[in-house]
Structures are given as C-alpha cells and as structure tokens.
Amino acid sequence: xxxxxxxxxxxxxxxxxxxxxxxxxxxxxxxxxxxxxxxxxxxxxxxxxxxxxxxxxxxxxxxxxxxxxxxxxxxxxxxxxxxxxxxxxxxxxxxxxxxxxxxxxxxxxxxxxxxxxxxxxxxxxxxxxxxxxxxxxxxxxxxxxxxxxxxxxxxxxxxxxxxxxxxxxxxxxxxxxxxxxxxxxxxxxxxxxxxxxxxxxxxxxxxxxxxxxxxxxxxxxxxxxxxxxxxxxxxxxxxxxxxxxxxxxxxxxxxxxxxxxxxxxxxxxxxxxxxxxxxxxxxxxxxxxxxxxxxxxxxxxxxxxxxxxxxxxxxxxxxxxxxxxxxxxxxxxxxxxxxxxxxxxxxxxxxxxxxxxxxxxxxxxx
Numbered sequence: 118x119x120x121x122x123x124x125x126x127x128x129x130x131x132x133x134x135x136x137x138x139x140x141x142x143x144x145x146x147x148x149x150x151x152x153x154x155x156x157x158x159x160x161x162x163x164x165x166x167x168x169x170x171x172x173x174x175x176x177x178x179x180x181x182x183x184x185x186x187x188x189x190x191x192x193x194x195x196x197x198x199x200x201x202x203x204x205x206x207x208x209x210x211x212x213x214x215x216x217x218x219x220x221x222x223x224x225x226x227x228x229x230x231x232x233x234x235x236x237x238x239x240x241x242x243x244x245x246x247x248x249x250x251x252x253x254x255x256x257x258x259x260x261x262x263x264x265x266x267x268x269x270x271x272x273x274x275x276x277x278x279x280x281x282x283x284x285x286x287x288x289x290x291x292x293x294x295x296x297x298x299x300x301x302x303x304x305x306x307x308x309x310x311x312x313x314x315x316x317x318x319x320x321x322x323x324x325x326x327x328x329x330x331x332x333x334x335x336x337x338x339x340x341x342x343x344x345x346x347x348x349x350x351x352x353x354x355x356x357x358x359x360x361x362x363x364x365x366x367x368x369x370x371x372x373x374x375x376x377x378x379x380x381x382x383x384x385x386x387x388x389x390x391x392x393x394x395x396x397x398x399x400x401x402x403x404x405x406x407x408x409x410x411x412x413x414x415x416x417x418x419x420x421x422x423x424x425x426x427x428x429x430x431x432x433x434x435x436x437x438x439x440x441x442x443x444x445x446x447x448x449x450x451x452x453x454x455x456x457x458x459x460x461x462x463x464x465x466x467x468x469x470x471x472x473x474x475x476x477x478x479x480x481x482x483x
Contacts, residue, residue, distance in 0.1 A: 123362050126329055126402040127428025129369070133326055134392055135169040136385055136425075144170055144178050145186040145201060152322035153198040153208070155395050156189055159290070161388035161422065162199055167470045168388070175471055183289045188304055190286035191277055194340040197287070203307040205300070206283065207315045212340055213281035220278070227271045229278075237265055237275050238284055245285070245299045252294040313352060316341075320349030321370060324357060327396045328369030337398035384459040385425045386434055386467050394420060394430070404430040408450050411483050424449065424463075426456055432483075434464070442476030443468050449482055 131137040134151065141147050147169045148154060156162035160175075166187075167173045181187055188205050192198045193212040200208060224230060240263050244251060251259070253276075257267045260275070267275070276297065279285050288298040310318065323335050336346035350357065350368065360367045387393055394400050394412070403425070404412060411433060412421050424432040424447060432449035445464045453460075461478055468475040 123402065126362075126367075129329055130327065130393065130403070131383075131385075131425075131428060133328055133369070134396070135326075136387070136393060137383060140169055140171050142171060143186075144173055144181045146170075148187045148199050149201040149204075150322075151326045151392055152204075152319065153192060153200045154392060155390045156197045156199045158389050159189075159295075161390055164388040164467065164470060165391050166199065168385075168466070173470070179289065185303060188286055190300070191280045193338075195277070195281070202304045205286070205304050206307055207310045207318075209281060209283045211312055211315045213283075215340065217278065217281055223274065227269075227274055229271065229274065233265065234275065234278055236263075238279055240265075241279065241285060241297070242299065245297065246302070248298070248302050250288040250291075250296040250298045252291050252296050254294060256297055313348065316345055316349035317352035320346070321353050321356065324350075324368045325370035325372060327392065329360060329367035330369075330397060331365060331367055331399070334397045334399065338396050382427055382456075382459075383425075384456055384463045386460075386463045387423045387425055389422045390420045391423070393425065394423070403428060405450075411448075411450065424460060426453065426460075436467075438473070439476060442474035443471060444477040444479075445475065447478065447480045449480065452482065 128137070132139075135141060135147065141150065144166045147166045154162055154165050156165075163175050163178045166178050167175065182189065185202060187199050188202050189197060189199055190205065190209075191213060192200050192205065192208040195213075195216045237260060240259065241256065244259060256276070257272045260267050260272060265275070276285065280287075280300075283300055285297050286300045286303055288296040288303065290296065319339055319341075320335060323338060324330060327334070327338070332343065332346045332350055335341075335349070336343045339346070353370075356371055357368050358371050360369070394404060400409070408430060410416070412423060412430060413419065414421070421433040422435070423430045424434055431451070431453065432447060434448065435446045437444040437446075445467075447460055447464075457480060461475070464478060465475050
C-alpha cells in the first residue's frame, strides 16, 4: 500500500474530476464519467458540466437534455442529479428505493398514502403518455383539479416520490419552468444489473472520477450503507489502488487519469453544489472548516459557487445577469491581490459559456 501525501489530494481530485487537465468533448461524456452530478440548482449544474468540456456553451448542454443524452431526476440522496440514460434505472432501483422505504413518516406528515400516490400516478400517466411533457405549475394545477391538494410541499413530495419510483423524470425546460415526462417513454430501456453488479459499477465510476477518496465518502455520495460501499470496493479491488494518509485508507481507480502530486498555480470558478465539494463526506482536504460557514451559509444545505485557488476553496462568487452582460462579485476568505487577474480570467470562461460578456467585477473580503 502506497503512502499518500495530503497536499496531493486536491490536485489529483481536480484532474480526476476533469476540472484541471484533460477536458471532454461532449457533456454526456462528463455525466457518464462522473457517475452523477448534483443538479438541484439547474443553472449551476449546467456550468458543472460545461466547465468540464472543451468549449460547450449553455445552449449546448440544454440541447443534450432535449436530445435525451443526459437525464435529470432524483437518483440518489433524495436530490436531483444529472445522470446518463443507461444508468437511470439501476440507480433508481438500488439507490432511490432505499429512501422510499424510509419515507413512511413523511407521507404521514403530509397526509399521503399509497392509494393517493397511485391515484396521482394514473392522473399523470394519462396526461403524459404519448411523449407529452407538462410544466410543474400545470402539473400542480392538474392534481388540484382532480381533488389532490398540492400546497405545503405536498405536491412536490408526490412528484419526488413518483420520480424516485421510476414513473416520471424531468424533461427540458420551457422558459423558466421545469417540465415532467414519463420515464418509460423518455429513457430507452437499458441492460438490467444485479445489485452486486450495480455496486461494483458505482464504486468504479466513483473512484475513477472522485479519487483519492474513502469508503465513507463513497457511501455518503451514493446514499448507500457502508456495507454496500465495501461490497462495491471488494468487487473491483484488483482495479483499485489503495493509499494511506494519517492512518486513513484512500482509494483511486488504477485507470484514473491523474497521478499528479502537484500542479502549476490555478484558479477555477466552480458552480454551487459542485462534485469537488459535494462528492465527499469529508471535505477538509479542500475546504478549511473555518470557511465552511461561508460556503454553506446557515448550514442549510445550499452550497454557494466557489473560487478554487491552487486546489483550495478560497472564496465564493455571485453573478448578476444584466442586459449588457454578467456582473460578478468575488468574495475572498483572505486578500489575494496576486491572483485577482487569474480570477477575472476564470470569470471570462464562465461568461463565454453563458454567451454573454463579463460586464463588471468587484472584489471584497468576507
């Protein structure tokens, strides 16, 4: 077993996650390589894919959603993710089903039961069959017209439940509104996997794209038990490299693109909820605990877009879309006058992705 240097973790993760180093030609390659990308903030998730490609624009990523080359649904941890079509069904079967099995109390709180859920499924199925799509507000209106109350998170939970049980998924946006489609019509049938095969594939995808990482990291990311995570690792142990730091075992796939221990100075503007943070239970290698409250204000589960300097989360950024272009505010954890030019260059790449000029920038400290 090799000994891993702590300072090499950020650089290797940036390469394996395709933030640094080689970028991909197509957005669907990014989604397939990373296994899944958290997407509860839709526009930030588009950038999470786009920044890992050579030259994709926001329109390019939205087109591959329209073309059904990536799928948006609640596959794991009860949260919306972008996933590759061939992985949707086995992820729902082995990852989402675990959350559904634990949902009884929430159903009671919302005065929902299986009879109501099934009734909603039939209403929605009858409306969507034939490759139709419907926006969320119209879907809520449809349920209300059929006597199903949707206020106070009730409607959202019905959609969440039906998506995780494999009946519906999110389609392309209509303006600013999400649409829903029938999963069976939207996503082609794919090869079915046994649970052991699914856990092995999950572990291989994770450690190839997120390594160096630990078994608890994998379990947290996928929303599975430590036992299942260990089973996945054991199934592919011959294709993994184990390393230790401070007595903790880290894993990386032997085919992972990066074995770097250091890198030239670099600056990246990462989206909120990016895998560089969200992909791990322990984020201390790239984010100082002292700065975590600025990235997740109020510890409310909402992750701000981050500025990463030389592998470390060094600040957050906020955008304002205007008719003349994009204004971006950079909020740093410590003065970095020496890197401000590079931060602005990174902002320029984001603006090119958005197809708008960088209009104004400002720097401040937290």
